[in-house]
Amino acid sequence: xxxxxxxxxxxxxxxxxxxxxxxxxxxxxxxxxxxxxxxxxxxxxxxxxxxxxxxxxxxxxxxxxxxxxxxxxxxxxxxxxxxxxxxxxxxxxxxxxxxxxxxxxxxxxxxxxxxxxxxxxxxxxxxxxxxxxxxxxxxxxxxxxxxxxxxxxxxxxxxxxxxx
Numbered sequence: 428x429x430x431x432x433x434x435x436x437x438x439x440x441x442x443x444x445x446x447x448x449x450x451x452x453x454x455x456x457x458x459x460x461x462x463x464x465x466x467x468x469x470x471x472x473x474x475x476x477x478x479x480x481x482x483x484x485x486x487x488x489x490x491x492x493x494x495x496x497x498x499x500x501x502x503x504x505x506x507x508x509x510x511x512x513x514x515x516x517x518x519x520x521x522x523x524x525x526x527x528x529x530x531x532x533x534x535x536x537x538x539x540x541x542x543x544x545x546x547x548x549x550x551x552x553x554x555x556x557x558x559x560x561x562x563x564x565x566x567x568x569x570x571x572x573x574x575x576x577x578x579x580x581x582x583x584x585x586x587x588x589x590x591x
């Protein structure tokens with residue numbers, strides 16, 4: 428007889444599936460999981476990418492499927508939820524703190540009509556905390572990040588872009 432996990436247990440397992448680009452954040456931290464269904468013969472997970480053109484989507488889907496199937500006795504399907512768009516407000520408070528500790532400035536709390544204005548403002552440096560920073564480039568290592576420079580400590584750092 429197959430013992431099915433609870434929905435909460437599946438979410439707990441998903442907390443161990445890390446983002447391949449920022450390995451201190453899980454898919455749960457990022458707010459990428461939109462639904463989990465535990466059926467009698469399958470577990471279905473719905474997810475959303477942080478950016479529409481994210482090159483890691485298939486990789487993340489595979490990691491979710493593999494991580495759950497290793498621990499469960501039923502097949503797992505992972506699909507993209509097209510009814511919801513990801514926004515930076517989906518990130519948990521813990522995710523924003525983990526980003527900062529990792530050296531990436533979290534997205535700002537406030538929203539603006541022009542997202543470029545939010546990334547162009549002085550962003551607290553995740554290394555020294557100074558607000559004496561400026562936008563060096565709206566393009567970072569990935570689509571979801573921008574580059575900033577701290578005048579206080581001289582560090583170049585990335586900021587996770589706000590998106591709503």
